[in-house]
Amino acid sequence: MLQLRDLPSRExxxxxxxRYPQADISAISAFLHLLRVATDLxxxxxxxxxxxxxxxxxxxxxxxxMREEALSSTPSxxxxxxxxxxxxxxxxxxxxxxxxxxxxxxxxxxRRSVSxxxxxxxxxxxxxxxxxxxxxxxxxxxxxxxxxxxQLDEILNLINGGIRAFDE
Amino acid sequence: MLQLRDLPSRExxxxxxxRYPQADISAISAFLHLLRVATDLxxxxxxxxxxxxxxxxxxxxxxxxMREEALSSTPSxxxxxxxxxxxxxxxxxxxxxxxxxxxxxxxxxxRRSVSxxxxxxxxxxxxxxxxxxxxxxxxxxxxxxxxxxxQLDEILNLINGGIRAFDE
DNA sequence: TTGACTTAGTTAGTTAGCTAACTATAATGA
DNA sequence: TCATTATAGTTAGCTAACTAACTAAGTCAA
Numbered sequence: 001m002l003q004l005r006d007l008p009s010r011e012x013x014x015x016x017x018x019r020y021p022q023a024d025i026s027a028i029s030a031f032l033h034l035l036r037v038a039t040d041l042x043x044x045x046x047x048x049x050x051x052x053x054x055x056x057x058x059x060x061x062x063x064x065x066m067r068e069e070a071l072s073s074t075p076s077x078x079x080x081x082x083x084x085x086x087x088x089x090x091x092x093x094x095x096x097x098x099x100x101x102x103x104x105x106x107x108x109x110x111r112r113s114v115s116x117x118x119x120x121x122x123x124x125x126x127x128x129x130x131x132x133x134x135x136x137x138x139x140x141x142x143x144x145x146x147x148x149x150x151q152l153d154e155i156l157n158l159i160n161g162g163i164r165a166f167d168e
Numbered sequence: 169m170l171q172l173r174d175l176p177s178r179e180x181x182x183x184x185x186x187r188y189p190q191a192d193i194s195a196i197s198a199f200l201h202l203l204r205v206a207t208d209l210x211x212x213x214x215x216x217x218x219x220x221x222x223x224x225x226x227x228x229x230x231x232x233x234m235r236e237e238a239l240s241s242t243p244s245x246x247x248x249x250x251x252x253x254x255x256x257x258x259x260x261x262x263x264x265x266x267x268x269x270x271x272x273x274x275x276x277x278x279r280r281s282v283s284x285x286x287x288x289x290x291x292x293x294x295x296x297x298x299x300x301x302x303x304x305x306x307x308x309x310x311x312x313x314x315x316x317x318x319q320l321d322e323i324l325n326l327i328n329g330g331i332r333a334f335d336e
Numbered sequence: 337t338t339g340a341c342t343t344a345g346t347t348a349g350t351t352a353g354c355t356a357a358c359t360a361t362a363a364t365g366a
Numbered sequence: 367t368c369a370t371t372a373t374a375g376t377t378a379g380c381t382a383a384c385t386a387a388c389t390a391a392g393t394c395a396a
Binding site (some may be wrong): 001002003004005006008012015016019020022023024026027028029030031033034035037038039040041042044045047048056057060064066067080081082083084127130131134135136137138139140141142143144146148149151152153155156158159160161162163165166167168 | 172192234334
């Protein structure tokens with residue numbers, strides 16, 4: 001997401017602000033800091049998942065299926081919830097099916113539709129990954145108390161509300 | 169980064185916490201919220217840059233060059249600062265050179281080395297993109313006052329310190 | 337009822353990132 | 367000195383995302 005490692009120093013930002021007076025230095029700092037930490041968290045998550053032979057895309061599919069009462073859904077619904085295109089979901093499901101973590105079954109009513117079911121092996125994989133993920137995440141966030149978590153939540157909501165201004 | 173659109177509700181998290189007692193619900197919420205907002209910011213940044221025919225990777229290269237006193241650097245140094253591999257940097261520079269935004273010149277001392285220089289067209293491109301980027305970012309962060317920005321900075325530092333615990 | 341549209345899923349081809357391996361050059365130490 | 371090792375840059379091939387286009391099936395209205 002944010003590859004950049006060499007974040008601008010205050011001096012650099014001031015130099016740029018001289019040429020570009022639109023610059024709001026503390027806004028830029030906050031923005032880059034947020035992207036930097038989020039990217040590092042995402043990389044850490046990837047590292048955790050890869051120990052179990054998973055990547056984020058495929059892992060989220062398993063979780064979405066586990067959330068379902070019948071442990072099953074359709075590629076379209078999964079794509080929507082996972083935030084990827086249906087074409088991408090086809091590829092994710094191909095991989096999961098190959099590894100036996102989900103099964104494709106013909107939908108009974110709509111013959112265009114396919115039912116995707118979490119297999120026992122898929123559930124077992126989650127039972128292996130989730131405790132590891134949750135333990136690590138707990139440790140990672142241990143330094144931030146409840147008050148800090150609430151503050152973060154409020155700040156993120158404020159920034160989120162501003163994103164439409166970014167897009168205009 | 170975080171594709172997932174359908175973030176878990178409190179009920180879902182509680183259901184998962186029953187099966188996986190390691191779960192720290194407010195930690196998970198904070199983590200996902202942070203990744204979600206950061207991803208949306210990154211997407212908004214991409215949209216802004218694409219109006220000017222740029223993507224993040226190539227844009228950061230231009231900025232890194234503009235930071236240099238002589239407006240020039242080497243592929244290796246740029247790769248390190250941009251946080252990508254040298255192979256990736258080769259590809260980014262190919263594209264930028266094709267568009268005339270940077271120039272490859274032979275380094276005088278070390279004959280293995282190549283000097284990359286920001287061209288006048290490259291500087292002009294930045295002079296077009298940066299005011300737009302800075303204006304949008306200012307508007308996006310307008311809802312967060314200085315106190316909030318300081319709080320965010322502290323919170324991010326706390327979380328950042330915890331990332332090593334995620335990796336163990 | 338049939339022609340136009342919509343929806344579900346897949347396939348094909350593109351992209352930007354990656355790793356691994358390569359060439360050329362430089363640096364180092366027995 | 368010269369054999370080894372390290373560094374700079376590139377190339378080739380992989381991956382997971384994307385868009386666009388396709389087939390098949392369902393829906394709807396004139």
